[in-house]
Amino acid sequence: MSSTADRLPRLLALVPYLMSHPGAQVDEVAAVFGLSEKQLIDDLQLVWMCGLPGHTPGDLIDVSWDGGEIIIDNADTIARPLRLGIDEASALLVALRMLAATPELAEFAHGDALPRVVAKLEQAAGEGAAAVSSQFAVDVESAPDAAARVREALTGRRRLSLRYYVPGRDEVTPREVDPTRLVMADGRTYLEGWCYRAEAMRLFRLDRMLTVEVLDVPADPPAGAEPIDVTQGVFRPSPTDELVVLEVTAAGRWVAEYYPYEQVEELGEGRMRITLRARDDDWTLKLLLRLGDTGRIVSPQAMAAKVQQEAERALALYAQAS
Amino acid sequence: MSRRKTERLLNLVICLLATRRPLSAEQIRQAVPGYDRDGDEAFQRMFERDKNELREIGIPIEVHRDPWEDEPGYRIQREAYELPEITLEPDEAAVLGLAAQVWQRASLAEAASGALLKLRAGGVATDAGPGEALELRVDTRDPSFPALWEAVRDRRVVRFDYRPAAGESVRTRTVEPWGVISRRGKWYVAGFDRDRQGPPASSGSAASRGRSPRSAGQGWSRCPKGSTCGRWSASPRRRCRSAPPSSRYGRARARGCGRSRGPYARGARDGTRWSWSSPTPSGWRDGSPAWAPT
Numbered sequence: 001m002s003s004t005a006d007r008l009p010r011l012l013a014l015v016p017y018l019m020s021h022p023g024a025q026v027d028e029v030a031a032v033f034g035l036s037e038k039q040l041i042d043d044l045q046l047v048w049m050c051g052l053p054g055h056t057p058g059d060l061i062d063v064s065w066d067g068g069e070i071i072i073d074n075a076d077t078i079a080r081p082l083r084l085g086i087d088e089a090s091a092l093l094v095a096l097r098m099l100a101a102t103p104e105l106a107e108f109a110h111g112d113a114l115p116r117v118v119a120k121l122e123q124a125a126g127e128g129a130a131a132v133s134s135q136f137a138v139d140v141e142s143a144p145d146a147a148a149r150v151r152e153a154l155t156g157r158r159r160l161s162l163r164y165y166v167p168g169r170d171e172v173t174p175r176e177v178d179p180t181r182l183v184m185a186d187g188r189t190y191l192e193g194w195c196y197r198a199e200a201m202r203l204f205r206l207d208r209m210l211t212v213e214v215l216d217v218p219a220d221p222p223a224g225a226e227p228i229d230v231t232q233g234v235f236r237p238s239p240t241d242e243l244v245v246l247e248v249t250a251a252g253r254w255v256a257e258y259y260p261y262e263q264v265e266e267l268g269e270g271r272m273r274i275t276l277r278a279r280d281d282d283w284t285l286k287l288l289l290r291l292g293d294t295g296r297i298v299s300p301q302a303m304a305a306k307v308q309q310e311a312e313r314a315l316a317l318y319a320q321a322s
Numbered sequence: 323m324s325r326r327k328t329e330r331l332l333n334l335v336i337c338l339l340a341t342r343r344p345l346s347a348e349q350i351r352q353a354v355p356g357y358d359r360d361g362d363e364a365f366q367r368m369f370e371r372d373k374n375e376l377r378e379i380g381i382p383i384e385v386h387r388d389p390w391e392d393e394p395g396y397r398i399q400r401e402a403y404e405l406p407e408i409t410l411e412p413d414e415a416a417v418l419g420l421a422a423q424v425w426q427r428a429s430l431a432e433a434a435s436g437a438l439l440k441l442r443a444g445g446v447a448t449d450a451g452p453g454e455a456l457e458l459r460v461d462t463r464d465p466s467f468p469a470l471w472e473a474v475r476d477r478r479v480v481r482f483d484y485r486p487a488a489g490e491s492v493r494t495r496t497v498e499p500w501g502v503i504s505r506r507g508k509w510y511v512a513g514f515d516r517d518r519q520g521p522p523a524s525s526g527s528a529a530s531r532g533r534s535p536r537s538a539g540q541g542w543s544r545c546p547k548g549s550t551c552g553r554w555s556a557s558p559r560r561r562c563r564s565a566p567p568s569s570r571y572g573r574a575r576a577r578g579c580g581r582s583r584g585p586y587a588r589g590a591r592d593g594t595r596w597s598w599s600s601p602t603p604s605g606w607r608d609g610s611p612a613w614a615p616t
Contacts, residue, residue: 009379051333084405090433091437092421095460120410124406135499185507186461250485253485
């Protein structure tokens with residue numbers, strides 16, 4: 001909130017903040033409002049020039065910041081902040097309802113406080129925000145069985161032993177994980193942690209944990225373990241993964257909506273050429289079998305033969321049956 | 323916004339809040355520094371712009387038209403302006419901090435942090451939430467999201483080009499948006515498709531796809547409190563049954579923008595394009611604004 005267009009709304013929040021926090025320190029207030037100390041002093045100087053009509057010294061707002069301690073006076077007209085806008089209140093209400101609808105997150109977040117906050121916020125915001133926010137919903141898939149133990153391990157800083165399903169290879173692998181965070185992204189909940197099998201930070205989907213056991217071992221992830229950046233989505237191919245080129249019909253366009261790609265090219269009649277990075281051959285093979293007659297592989301050439309072979313193997317099952 | 327203008331607007335807000343009687347434009351011109359130097363016409367233009375800017379940030383300026391006066395009067399009612407008293411227990415403050423975190427770096431981030439700032443300014447202790455042990459992220463990079471948010475908020479009809487999941491043809495849809503839901507990271511809009519309305523017997527094509535409207539829906543006005551469309555939690559398909567009649571779900575094109583993430587990263591293509599349809603017919607936009615613009 002530092003651009004000049006935001007300045008008036010900021011001042012209308014700053015004055016009430018200073019009124020309700022008498023003696024607040026310049027550096028603290030600057031941090032709350034996301035400003036430098038210099039910007040904050042500039043705001044205070046501006047406020048000091050304003051006041052009631054007449055603009056005699058008795059009408060103007062009185063502000064001082066001697067020794068870094070801010071004292072404000074004679075600002076009763078704008079002593080309360082502006083009420084919440086519909087966007088502001090709705091953004092919070094939609095998020096609160098999402099938490100309330102997802103038990104594993106709700107418990108992490110003092111679940112019993114949720115309905116109280118929603119009620120208070122709805123009351124403060126008025127009918128408009130309540131109506132708008134009820135028309136937006138974020139659906140989070142629930143995995144309550146695993147969630148309780150994952151939460152226990154996170155709060156108690158204990159190591160977890162998992163049996164984890166990997167659909168790409170269709171196998172269940174045992175893992176020991178030092179949990180670091182619970183991450184909700186793309187409508188699913190994940191445990192982030194140091195995986196001793198991979199010797200790296202990994203995200204584990206809670207609904208793919210077949211068993212979860214809290215071990216009597218303190219969690220001790222390596223000091224250099226970096227959190228995984230999920231701002232661009234959970235699934236991000238590595239730049240070293242192999243490039244695959246597909247051609248799909250209109251019915252296969254969903255590939256470009258579901259997977260991150262490097263390039264797409266329209267071929268007319270709804271057909272599309274998609275270049276993406278595949279994590280391994282198995283993934284590519286499964287994608288192509290799933291596409292059936294709605295997509296084919298252009299490169300690498302070697303994959304075409306593999307797909308053909310797999311498709312024939314599947315067909316052979318029906319040849320025997322009939 | 324220049325410093326002089328910010329000063330003038332702040333003085334205008336204080337002036338309109340402080341007055342008991344509505345003030346005419348001329349009285350405001352005399353009372354608020356910054357207006358006095360200009361000629362009549364320049365002042366009128368400046369005052370109009372200032373009023374609009376204050377309304378844009380949510381300041382409710384009341385207009386009074388007294389039959390005995392030639393000029394309208396203006397003021398801001400304190401009760402309409404001020405954030406009502408609100409107090410939060412520590413656990414409630416923690417939850418609120420967590421809720422604001424959901425929109426980090428999303429299109430609602432500014433709205434959420436603005437709300438927290440106002441609450442803090444009102445003396446509410448808000449908390450940063452449980453900190454690093456929990457990260458919540460809802461993706462609003464879908465280029466359709468801001469348009470849909472506004473359409474639902476302002477109760478407006480949307481028009482967009484839409485390609486069905488397996489179809490070749492792109493058709494323009496005109497939809498009264500009832501609601502928007504994120505499922506597995508993708509946004510869907512549910513609403514009444516105006517082009518397909520009509521008695522159910524005639525909607526053959528929709529019926530053959532198994533999503534036939536049961537009855538012809540009229541322009542939907544407002545989701546009644548506690549009604550089914552206000553409490554969606556199931557999947558879009560399943561929700562079809564509990565949503566208002568004739569509901570139709572369209573995938574808002576997802577995963578669009580950002581670095582090589584989706585079709586929109588490549589510029590224009592025959593995907594979804596949003597535009598407002600106007601004017602909105604009667605019966606649709608019945609939510610009257612809290613104050614009437616002049």
